[in-house]
Amino acid sequence: MSVPKTRSKTHMAIPERRGRSALARLVSQRGLMRGNLLERRRVCGKANCRCARGELHAGLYLVFSEGGKLRQLFVPKSWESRVRLWVQDYHEVRRLLEEVSRLYVEKLRQRED
Numbered sequence: 001m002s003v004p005k006t007r008s009k010t011h012m013a014i015p016e017r018r019g020r021s022a023l024a025r026l027v028s029q030r031g032l033m034r035g036n037l038l039e040r041r042r043v044c045g046k047a048n049c050r051c052a053r054g055e056l057h058a059g060l061y062l063v064f065s066e067g068g069k070l071r072q073l074f075v076p077k078s079w080e081s082r083v084r085l086w087v088q089d090y091h092e093v094r095r096l097l098e099e100v101s102r103l104y105v106e107k108l109r110q111r112e113d
């Protein structure tokens, strides 16, 4: 005996559910930061510092666009680990959003409710 196939509107395919719950977790529990991290070597400007003799300081910067302009924001050492996580999570959220969106584009393509 075959059971008639019922498909409720709330039915979600496994990849969709997985994508959505990973998204919800990231958005609700973690910090997010749009941008890319760039390591730059620089001089601090003090005349007798080692950087004046060519031993440059390594500094981490967040590079991001704001109001159509590219900005760079210095990331202090004490902020580095959390900023790295926030940037990483932002990229992951973008990737998951793209994944969920692709599923919906496919639904439209297949005319699937």
Ligand SMILES: [Zn+2]
Pocket: 043, 044, 045, 046, 049, 050, 051, 052, 057
């Ligand atoms: Zn210096």
